[in-house]
Amino acid sequence: MLGSPGPGSQMVEAQLNVKPDFSARVQESEQPRSQVVRFGPEQPFRLDAGVELAPFQIAYQTYGTLNPERTNAVLICHALTGDQHVANTHPVTGKPGWWETMVGPGRPIDTERYFVICANVVGGCMGTTGPSSIDPASGLPYGLGFPGVTVRDMVRAQAVLLDHLGIGMLLAVAGGSMGGMQVLQWAASYPERVFAALPIATATRHSAQNIAFHEVGRQAVMADPDWRQGRYLLEGTSPRRGLAVARMGAHITYLSDAALHRKFGRRFQDRDNPTFSFDADFQVESYLRHQGITFVERFDANSYLYLTRAMDYFDLAADYDGVLANAFKGTKTRFCVISFTSDWLFPTPESRAIVHALNAAAARVSFAEIDTDKGHDAFLLDEPELFAIVRGFLESAAAARGLAAARR
Amino acid sequence: MLGSPGPGSQMVEAQLNVKPDFSARVQESEQPRSQVVRFGPEQPFRLDAGVELAPFQIAYQTYGTLNPERTNAVLICHALTGDQHVANTHPVTGKPGWWETMVGPGRPIDTERYFVICANVVGGCMGTTGPSSIDPASGLPYGLGFPGVTVRDMVRAQAVLLDHLGIGMLLAVAGGSMGGMQVLQWAASYPERVFAALPIATATRHSAQNIAFHEVGRQAVMADPDWRQGRYLLEGTSPRRGLAVARMGAHITYLSDAALHRKFGRRFQDRDNPTFSFDADFQVESYLRHQGITFVERFDANSYLYLTRAMDYFDLAADYDGVLANAFKGTKTRFCVISFTSDWLFPTPESRAIVHALNAAAARVSFAEIDTDKGHDAFLLDEPELFAIVRGFLESAAAARGLAAARR
Numbered sequence: 001m002l003g004s005p006g007p008g009s010q011m012v013e014a015q016l017n018v019k020p021d022f023s024a025r026v027q028e029s030e031q032p033r034s035q036v037v038r039f040g041p042e043q044p045f046r047l048d049a050g051v052e053l054a055p056f057q058i059a060y061q062t063y064g065t066l067n068p069e070r071t072n073a074v075l076i077c078h079a080l081t082g083d084q085h086v087a088n089t090h091p092v093t094g095k096p097g098w099w100e101t102m103v104g105p106g107r108p109i110d111t112e113r114y115f116v117i118c119a120n121v122v123g124g125c126m127g128t129t130g131p132s133s134i135d136p137a138s139g140l141p142y143g144l145g146f147p148g149v150t151v152r153d154m155v156r157a158q159a160v161l162l163d164h165l166g167i168g169m170l171l172a173v174a175g176g177s178m179g180g181m182q183v184l185q186w187a188a189s190y191p192e193r194v195f196a197a198l199p200i201a202t203a204t205r206h207s208a209q210n211i212a213f214h215e216v217g218r219q220a221v222m223a224d225p226d227w228r229q230g231r232y233l234l235e236g237t238s239p240r241r242g243l244a245v246a247r248m249g250a251h252i253t254y255l256s257d258a259a260l261h262r263k264f265g266r267r268f269q270d271r272d273n274p275t276f277s278f279d280a281d282f283q284v285e286s287y288l289r290h291q292g293i294t295f296v297e298r299f300d301a302n303s304y305l306y307l308t309r310a311m312d313y314f315d316l317a318a319d320y321d322g323v324l325a326n327a328f329k330g331t332k333t334r335f336c337v338i339s340f341t342s343d344w345l346f347p348t349p350e351s352r353a354i355v356h357a358l359n360a361a362a363a364r365v366s367f368a369e370i371d372t373d374k375g376h377d378a379f380l381l382d383e384p385e386l387f388a389i390v391r392g393f394l395e396s397a398a399a400a401r402g403l404a405a406a407r408r
Numbered sequence: 409m410l411g412s413p414g415p416g417s418q419m420v421e422a423q424l425n426v427k428p429d430f431s432a433r434v435q436e437s438e439q440p441r442s443q444v445v446r447f448g449p450e451q452p453f454r455l456d457a458g459v460e461l462a463p464f465q466i467a468y469q470t471y472g473t474l475n476p477e478r479t480n481a482v483l484i485c486h487a488l489t490g491d492q493h494v495a496n497t498h499p500v501t502g503k504p505g506w507w508e509t510m511v512g513p514g515r516p517i518d519t520e521r522y523f524v525i526c527a528n529v530v531g532g533c534m535g536t537t538g539p540s541s542i543d544p545a546s547g548l549p550y551g552l553g554f555p556g557v558t559v560r561d562m563v564r565a566q567a568v569l570l571d572h573l574g575i576g577m578l579l580a581v582a583g584g585s586m587g588g589m590q591v592l593q594w595a596a597s598y599p600e601r602v603f604a605a606l607p608i609a610t611a612t613r614h615s616a617q618n619i620a621f622h623e624v625g626r627q628a629v630m631a632d633p634d635w636r637q638g639r640y641l642l643e644g645t646s647p648r649r650g651l652a653v654a655r656m657g658a659h660i661t662y663l664s665d666a667a668l669h670r671k672f673g674r675r676f677q678d679r680d681n682p683t684f685s686f687d688a689d690f691q692v693e694s695y696l697r698h699q700g701i702t703f704v705e706r707f708d709a710n711s712y713l714y715l716t717r718a719m720d721y722f723d724l725a726a727d728y729d730g731v732l733a734n735a736f737k738g739t740k741t742r743f744c745v746i747s748f749t750s751d752w753l754f755p756t757p758e759s760r761a762i763v764h765a766l767n768a769a770a771a772r773v774s775f776a777e778i779d780t781d782k783g784h785d786a787f788l789l790d791e792p793e794l795f796a797i798v799r800g801f802l803e804s805a806a807a808a809r810g811l812a813a814a815r816r
Contacts, residue, residue, distance in 0.1 A: 049684045148684025208668035208692045209660060215693040216657045218686060219700070220628055223649035241631035249624045249657050252617065260616035266723060274721050276457045276556025278626060278713055282720065284616045285623040292627070305686055312690065313682050315674060344752075 025125065025132050025300055026141055026233060032059040032120070032127025033091035034084050037164050041136075045122070045129070045157060051147035055136060058161045059127025060084050060119035063103065064111035066167070071401055073167045074109055074394070075158060076118040077175030077182035079380075080307050081247075081299055083126040086118045087111070092126075092298045101382055108391035113398065114171065121182075122157045123149035123307050125300035132233060132300045144230035149306055151178070151314045155185045159193070172397055174198035174390070176379035177346065178307070181314050184354065187335070188316060188327040196397035198390065200338045201379045203350035204324055204357070205315035210345060213253055214308040217246030221301050230302055243301045244292030251291045256342035256375030260284060317357075324353065325360035334400070335365040336393040338379075338386065345376040366393070433533065433540050433708055434549055434641060440467040440528070440535025441499035442492050445572050449544075453530070453537070453565060459555035463544060466569045467535025468492050468527035471511065472519035474575070479809055481575045482517055482802070483566060484526040485583030485590035487788075488715050489655075489707055491534040494526045495519070500534075500706045509790055516799035521806065522579065529590075530565045531557035531715050533708035540641060540708045552638035557714055559586070559722045563593045567601070580805055582606035582798070584787035585754065586715070589722050592762065595743070596724060596735040604805035606798065608746045609787045611758035612732055612765070613723040618753060621661055622716040625654030629709050638710050651709045652700030659699045664750035664783030668692060725765075732761065733768035742808070743773040744801040746787075746794065753784040774801070 036059045039045065044054035061084040066073060076086055076099065083090075087097040087104050103109045103116055120128035123146070131146035138145075162170070173186045173194050180202025187197045206214075221227055224242025228235045252260075264284035268274070280286035320326035335358055339351035348369050358365040370385045372378045379386065444467045447453065452462035469492040474481060484494055484507065491498075495505040495512050511517045511524055528536035531554070539554035546553075570578070581594045581602050588610025595605045614622075629635055632650025636643045660668075672692035676682070688694040728734035743766055747759035756777050766773040778793045780786045787794065 144686075148682070205674060207665060208672045208674065208690075209663075209665040211674070211690050212660045212668060212692050212696055213657075215688075215690075215696055216653060216660065219656060219697070220631075220653045222686065223628075223632065223653050225633055245624060245628045245631050245653065248627060249621075252620045252624065255617075257615060257617040260620060264616045266613060266616065266619070274556070276717075278552075278630065278717065280623075282616075282619050282623075284620050288620055288623055289627070309684075309686065 026134070028092065029125055029127060029130060029132040029141075029300075030134060034059050034061050034120075034127055036060070036127055037161060039160075045160065047122075047147050047153050048150045049147040053122075053129050053147070056129050057127065057133075058119050058122075058129075058157055060117060060161060061086060061088060063087050063116040064114055066115040066165075067403075070167055071169070071171060072114050072398070072403055073162075073170050074114045074116050075162070075170050075173040075186075076103065076109070076116060077154075077158070077173065077179035077186075078118060078121065079175070079177040079179045080311065081295065081304075082179070083124060084118045084120045085126070086116070090298070093294070098380060102387065102390065108387045109174065109394065110391075113403070114394070117161070117165070117167075119158050119161050121154040121307065123154070123303060123310060125303040128157065130300070131230070131302035131306055141233040143233065143302060146302070146306065148313075149310050151181045151185050151310055152189065154310070155182050155189055158182070158186075159190060162193070169193050169195055171401055171403070172196040172198060172394055174200070175202075176200035177202055177376065178311050180346075181311065184316055184327075185314075187331060187333050188319075191328075191331045191333055194333045195401055196334045196336070196393065198336050198338070198393065199351075199354065200386075201340055201343050201346050201376055202354075203346050204317060204327075204354055206312050207350075211312045213250065214312055217250055218305050218308060220245040220249070221305060227301060230305075232301065238296070239301045240296045243296045243299070243304060244289075246304060247295040248288045248292040251288060253345045254375060254377040256344065256373050258342060258373040259375050262373065263287070324357035328358055328361035328363050331361060331363050333363065334397060335363060336389065337365060337367045338389060339369045340374065340376070340378040341369060341371045342373045343376040343378065434542070436500065437533055437535060437538060437540040437549075437708075438542060442467050442469050442528075442535060444468070444535055445569060447568075453568065455530075455555050455561050456558045457555040461530075461537050461555070464537050465535065465541075466527050466530075466537075466565055468525060468569060469494060469496060471495050471524040472522055474523040474573075475811075478575055479577070479579060480522050480806070480811055481570075481578050482522045482524050483570070483578050483581040483594075484511065484517070484524060485562075485566070485581065485587035485594075486526060486529065487583070487585040487587045488719065489703065489712075490587070491532060492526045492528045493534070494524070498706070501702070506788065510795065510798065516795045517582065517802065518799075521811070522802070525569070525573070525575075527566050527569050529557075529562040529715065531562070531711060531718060533711040536565065538708070539638070539710035539714055549641045551641065551710060554710070554714065557718050559589045559593050559718055560597065562718070563590050563597055566590070566594075567598060570601070577601050577603055579809055579811070580604040580606060580802055582608070583610075584608035585610055585784065586719050588754075589719065592724055592735075593722075595739060595741050596727075599736075599739045599741055602741045603809055604742045604744070604801065606744050606746070606801065607759075607762065608794075609748055609751050609754050609759075609784055611754050612725060612735075612762060614720050615758075619720045621658065622720055625658055626713050626716060628653040628657070629713060635709060638713075640709065646704070647709045648704045651704045651707070651712060652697075654712060655703040656696045656700040659696060661753045662783060662785040664752065664781055666750060666781040667783050670781065671695070732765035736766055736769035736771050739769060739771050741771065742805060743771060744797065745773060745775045746797060747777045748782065748784070748786040749777060749779045750781045751784040751786065
């Protein structure tokens with residue numbers, strides 16, 4: 001399974017005696033266990049920060065077959081801690097892909113009809129160039145030497161990938177949370193390449209509260225002495241405790257109060273009474289600790305800093321004189337905006353603001369608020385109404401674009 | 409201002425070369441700059457955990473004068489990170505008392521009419537026995553050797569203080585958040601000593617989400633290597649970074665999304681554009697960092713662990729066969745329950761549950777939900793409607809108890 005490490009990561013391993021798990025981290029960044037397209041020094045990728053990345057690579061997965069007319073491509077944009085492994089076993093965790101309920105043969109995003117693409121975002125840690133990639137200037141991982149990235153950068157990189165794949169217009173682009181931000185950016189930056197857009201559980205800008213939660217997570221990472229000012233890969237340490245705390249805090253925001261109550265209530269762990277200790281006394285504590293611990297096995301701490309920052313910076317209207325409708329002026333893209341009643345991280349009013357702007361731009365838009373107690377994470381979970389809406393919207397888009405009807 | 413350190417803290421300083429700030433922490437625990445009552449080995453204080461604390465001390469402040477009939481005493485219960493310094497300059501921070509808008513001459517809780525008492529809770533760090541106090545068995549700070557505490561313990565200690573002060577029945581007991589939990593516990597444990605009760609922005613039990621947020625805070629503290637398994641006072645370190653992260657995260661839950669938006673929105677700090685760095689780019693980040701940094705100057709990390717745990721354990725109905733109304737059976741106390749529309753930590757339904765239980769117990773109860781965007785922290789802030797309700801409720805209670813009417 002494991003590809004041989006590239007020259008960069010071999011050098012790091014040899015020169016710096018990087019511990020095995022960190023060489024694995026660098027290896028997944030350089031030689032991802034997925035498809036990858038590499039651009040050499042002659043094809044730099046320019047970031048909003050004004051810096052060029054070269055070499056530059058994009059790791060991605062595809063599912064299904066591109067039709068001869070090249071009209072059935074669906075791009076999926078992943079969320080903050082997601083990656084390109086949408087619908088295959090994850091190479092690091094061995095777990096199912098993060099959206100297997102949504103994407104696959106016969107699923108709402110049906111890989112027997114559509115050619116599905118998902119790329120790891122720029123700044124990520126699963127094979128697209130990011131802070132754990134090798135900086136050609138030093139031969140060592142970038143760390144904090146990596147330039148800041150934006151949601152616009154993520155989308156521009158995906159456009160480069162589509163050019164490489166020879167895909168002009170996407171049938172649809174879909175994603176939730178940070179993935180939804182990318183969907184909106186896609187529709188604004190490349191309206192001619194997006195036939196249909198599915199932003200789910202998202203917003204056109206990060207709220208002060210959301211920025212605040214992200215900042216606490218970043219501070220937790222940076223407070224860990226093993227973070228080493230971002231140089232942990234070089235120094236053979238890992239800010240595991242800080243990153244786990246960050247994940248625990250973020251995880252609470254992904255669930256609703258009701259979902260936590262339903263799943264855990266105030267039930268004690270393995271006992272009936274309090275222990276008067278600081279062990280995980282309540283089941284909810286044990287659950288959160290598990291979430292923190294498993295996360296650090298698969299995610300790079302610096303990527304967490306860069307990607308949370310990108311979300312914080314996201315403010316689509318700001319690029320259009322503060323008028324959100326201008327981002328969609330003259331668009332022919334058809335939109336389906338989806339929110340969840342119990343999502344308090346990206347609550348329904350954020351989606352309504354998108355819909356209002358699209359209406360103001362005279363765009364074709366439908367909107368669904370799905371009644372669920374599962375919170376923000378609902379977009380990743382088994383939500384029959386979500387599945388039905390996505391399936392129906394895609395079928396309608398496919399029909400409008402002249403694809404053959406689905407076999408039922 | 410500074411009292412001379414007691415023998416215990418001198419010993420620690422001499423033997424362990426504790427750094428000045430930590431000897432100051434032990435000193436405030438042993439020789440608080442407030443009133444204090446000390447109980448010797450012959451008067452142990454028994455905790456719910458089944459352990460006896462001896463010696464045991466309670467640090468407290470009083471304001472106003474107890475009338476000859478001893479009928480005008482109002483007990484104030486402080487919240488998680490509050491203390492006895494309700495309405496005087498804080499001896500550590502030099503800032504005003506935490507409830508000076510509410511308590512003082514002519515204020516809603518009028519110290520010209522009422523004799524106001526507030527004690528530091530057991531497990532605290534401002535002079536009532538807690539984890540930074542000296543364990544007589546070792547002559548060193550308890551640290552994690554301190555037994556677990558409960559809200560019931562806090563209330564029982566306050567009852568001991570009232571016995572010492574010769575006060576039988578309180579005119580009123582009032583408090584918000586963890587203070588409100590103590591108010592409810594007071595009414596349940598000592599109904600004959602509580603003429604009127606004012607639980608504000610509170611609940612009869614901590615929700616799974618609230619436990620989850622507390623657990624993240626505790627993990628942030630315990631992840632800090634300078635926490636040293638709770639032995640930081642002995643080892644001359646301080647888990648400042650971990651405690652600051654815990655405070656930052658908690659602080660978000662004290663404010664509403666709307667309040668954060670109103671105060672900070674997405675405004676950048678000292679500039680117009682993103683820096684693409686991990687400095688505090690947004691004003692909200694800078695604000696939170698400030699909250700974290702100032703908190704660690706005045707609060708003990710282990711106290712934070714113990715007191716958050718006490719809140720998590722609080723479940724009033726559990727002591728009454730799961731039937732909340734039984735906690736108030738036959739009560740003659742008059743209640744005024746107050747919540748705030750934008751408080752998502754202790755939302756209005758929690759207060760309604762209190763009111764329903766009181767109704768089921770045929771208690772005298774009024775309820776007010778105050779419309780504000782200030783979130784949970786509203787109980788500490790300038791809220792004219794809150795002031796008017798508290799003033800009116802106390803005046804009515806005072807009249808019912810035969811106190812002379814207020815001079816207007």
